[in-house]
Each structure stands twice: as structure tokens, then as C-alpha cells.
Amino acid sequence: MNDTPSRSAKRAAEVDFDDVAEIGAATAPSRARRGALAFGFSKKLVALSVAGAMSAAALFAFAFTSRGSDLNSDEASDANVAVPAAAAAAVQEGFADRSEEVSRNKVRTNLSQAAAEANSKDRAAVMGASNDAAVKAYLDMSTEERDRLMDEDLKLVKAQSDKLKKEAEEAARRLEEAKKAAAAAKAGETTDVQISEEDLQNLTSTGGSMPLKSNYRIGAYFGKRGSWSRWHTGQDFPAPIGTPIYAAASGVVSSPTAGGWAGTNVVIRHANGGATLYAHMSRKVVSPGTTVKAGQLIGYVGVSGRSFGAHLHMEYYKPGVTPGDVYKASDPMAFLRSLGVG
Incomplete structure (x- = not known):
């Protein structure tokens, strides 16, 4: 079989694709010419499709970039055109009430905070005035008058001593039962001692603490x-x-x-039999x-009693001494140091 192409096939292969339409209009195309014509149209269709896809991608990139860079500009409002009206209305309806509620809650919170601050300032002003009055009254008092008032207080303490002694005995009993x-x-044994878990933990706890932990001198x-x-x-x-x-x-409040x-x-009775007083x-x-x-x-600092300024006055009483019998008190700092603090 002869593999050499025919003369007509060679002419078909040599046809310029740009002249296909003109040739087709002049004469009826041969089979080779019809194939070249179809191939030409397919190539142009692919080229147009690729160009369209690239244009769409470029347009999308431009829109996305513009959206990100102009989000806070006036032109950003044009993006709303791309959102269906029904969807925009639904979003607005879904968030409007919640935003209003948040606003109301914020207003209420601000009002509550303002009221609390005002009340705090009022209390501070009242306490400050009371403090100033107490200081002035105390400093105006003569030494003889102060001694007289303390002697009167010691009479009240003496009259109270029997009651406080019984309370001290009861506190010692409870401390021993807790022990x-x-x-x-600890030994896994049963006991007939009736004591709550809280009291057991409190009365058997060890260690010590400063009576104030911050904002003091x-x-x-x-x-x-x-x-x-x-x-x-x-x-x-x-x-x-x-x-x-x-x-x-730790101890029992007296x-x-x-x-x-x-x-x-x-007043607190402690395991060693002594007591502390916080005035x-x-x-x-x-x-x-x-x-x-x-x-x-156990409480908060104030200026109650005969005080010449806001402070805590702490006293320590050894075993056997009635709390409040001030001239028989001992150094409270020594007691705190014995607890590992102070």
C-alpha cells in the first residue's frame, strides 16, 4: 500500500485556517476541508472560554479586594446591592431586638454602677465625718477623763468575768472533744463525740494569720x-x-x-487557753x-468605741486572764510570732 499522501490531501493540509470561511463560501468543502473548519471553530471556542473564565476570576478578585480595603468607607455601602432584599430584611429583623436589649442592659448596668458608687461615696463621707468627730472628741478629752472612763469599763469587765470564765471552760471542752x-x-476508730465536720476542721486547724492582710501599717x-x-x-x-x-x-468565738x-x-478563745480581742x-x-x-x-475595720482614727486594736490575753481586763493583757505581736506570723 502506498503511504504517500494524495495531492488533494496535501492541499487540504496546507489550507490556511484564516481563509476557511472564505473558501467555504465560494465552493462546497471537501471532507478534509470540513475537518479543518470544525477544528478551527473548536480552537476559537476554547480560547473564548478561557478568556471568559480569566475575566470572571479577575472581576471576583477585584470585588473581594475592594470589599476588604473599603469596608469602612462610604463606598462599602454599594456591596449591599449584591445582597437580596429579603435576606437583608431578615438579618436586620433578627438582630434589631437583640441590639436593643443589649443597649437596655448596658444602660441598666451603668445606672447600677453609678448608684453603687454614689452610695459608696455617701457611706465613706458619713464614716469619714464620724471618724473626724471621734478623733476630735477623744483628743479634747482630758487624761483624767480618759482614766475615769477606763476605770468604769474595768468595772463592767469584772461584772462580766464569771460569764466569760464559763465560756472559756466550754470552749476548752469543745476544743478537747475536737482533738x-x-x-x-485518724486511727479508724469510732467515737461518741458529737461534733460537726465544720467545727472539727476549724478547731483542729493549725497555724496562724495576720489579722489584716492588706492596706494597713x-x-x-x-x-x-x-x-x-x-x-x-x-x-x-x-x-x-x-x-x-x-x-x-483557730478557736471558739466568745x-x-x-x-x-x-x-x-x-473575742476568740484559742487552743492554748488564751484569747485574742479585736476592737x-x-x-x-x-x-x-x-x-x-x-x-x-470575722469583721471589718472601723472607729467604734473610744478610737482616735480608723484602725484595728488587737489584744492578747494569756490563759486565766479575762478578755477586756486591759492592764493584764500581753503583747499580741509575741503571740503572732509564736504562730509563725508577724
């Missing part, structure tokens, strides 16, 4: 002589009104001293008979 219950629990020390009666019977911790006060060690000098005060509080949060552990909140 026995803890030992029995060390003031007048035990034994110092000054404007107070005779000599200073405790340790002062000047601090702003409302500063939290904490139990120095009745407060009847001495008017201490104002609002808390001049603005408020206390524990009551007689309850148990506390070291570092537990």
Missing part, C-alpha cells in the same frame, strides 16, 4: 505611752474603714468585752459560740 474526734478518725505597739489611758494595751493596725479583719488562730472603749469587738470594728460577721479557723473573716 479526740480527730485522733479517733503597723501602728502604736504594746506598752507604748501616749494619748491613750496610762499605756497602750495592744497592737494597733491603722487601715481604711471597711478593711477585712481575720482570726489570728462574748465581746463589755468595756465601752472597744466598741464593736470580737473598734465597723461590723462583725461572727457570733458567740461559733468556731473559726486561722485566716477566717
Whole structure:
């Protein structure tokens, strides 16, 4: 078989694709010419498709870039044209109420905060005025008058001593029962001691705590002589009104001293038989008979009683001494150091 192409086939292969339309219009095309014509149209169709896809991609990239760069400009509003009206309305309806609610909540929160701040300022102003009045009244008082008032307080303490002695005995009993219950629990034994889990944990806890943990300084020390009666019977911790006060060690809360000098005060009986007294509080949060552990909140700094400024006056009484019998008190800082603090 002869593989040499025919003369007509060669002419078909040599046809210029740009002249296909003109040739087809002049004469009826042969089979080779019809194939060349189809191939020419296919090539142009592919080229047009590619060009269209590239144009669409470029347009999308431009729109996306413009959206990102002009998001905060006035022209960004034109992007809303691409969002169907129904969808835009649904979005607006879905978020309008929530935004309004958020606004109302924010307004209420701001009003509550403003009211709280105003009340806080009012309380601070009232307490500050009371503080100033107390300081002035105390400083205007003569030494003889201060001594007289303290002697009157000591009479009240003496009248209260029997009650406080019984409370001390009860506190010692509860502390001993807590000790026995803890030992029995450790050994896996049963006991007939009736004590709550909270009291057991409080009364068997060890360690100590500073009575104030922040916003205070060390003031007048035990034994110092000054404007107070005779000599200073405790340790002062000047601090702003409302500063939290904490139990120095675990124990049982006793009745407060009847001495008017201490104002609002808390007395705690400890495992060693001694007691601590926390005076001049603005408020206390524990009551007689309850148990506390070291570092537990018991009240707040104030200027109640015969105080010459906002501070905590702390006293320590050794076993056998009635809390409030101030001239038999001992150095509270020594007691704190024995607990590993101070």
C-alpha cells in the first residue's frame, strides 16, 4: 500500500485556517476541508472560554479586594446591592431586638454602677465625718477623763468575768472533744463525740494569720505611752474603714468585752487557753459560740468605741486572764510570732 499522501490531501493540509470561511463560501468543502473548519471553530471556542473564565476570576478578585480595603468607607455601602432584599430584611429583623436589649442592659448596668458608687461615696463621707468627730472628741478629752472612763469599763469587765470564765471552760471542752474526734478518725476508730465536720476542721486547724492582710501599717505597739489611758494595751493596725479583719488562730468565738472603749469587738478563745480581742470594728460577721479557723473573716475595720482614727486594736490575753481586763493583757505581736506570723 502506498503511504504517500494524495495531492488533494496535501492541499487540504496546507489550507490556511484564516481563509476557511472564505473558501467555504465560494465552493462546497471537501471532507478534509470540513475537518479543518470544525477544528478551527473548536480552537476559537476554547480560547473564548478561557478568556471568559480569566475575566470572571479577575472581576471576583477585584470585588473581594475592594470589599476588604473599603469596608469602612462610604463606598462599602454599594456591596449591599449584591445582597437580596429579603435576606437583608431578615438579618436586620433578627438582630434589631437583640441590639436593643443589649443597649437596655448596658444602660441598666451603668445606672447600677453609678448608684453603687454614689452610695459608696455617701457611706465613706458619713464614716469619714464620724471618724473626724471621734478623733476630735477623744483628743479634747482630758487624761483624767480618759482614766475615769477606763476605770468604769474595768468595772463592767469584772461584772462580766464569771460569764466569760464559763465560756472559756466550754470552749476548752469543745476544743478537747475536737482533738479526740480527730485522733479517733485518724486511727479508724469510732467515737461518741458529737461534733460537726465544720467545727472539727476549724478547731483542729493549725497555724496562724495576720489579722489584716492588706492596706494597713503597723501602728502604736504594746506598752507604748501616749494619748491613750496610762499605756497602750495592744497592737494597733491603722487601715481604711471597711478593711477585712481575720482570726489570728483557730478557736471558739466568745462574748465581746463589755468595756465601752472597744466598741464593736470580737473575742476568740484559742487552743492554748488564751484569747485574742479585736476592737473598734465597723461590723462583725461572727457570733458567740461559733468556731473559726486561722485566716477566717470575722469583721471589718472601723472607729467604734473610744478610737482616735480608723484602725484595728488587737489584744492578747494569756490563759486565766479575762478578755477586756486591759492592764493584764500581753503583747499580741509575741503571740503572732509564736504562730509563725508577724
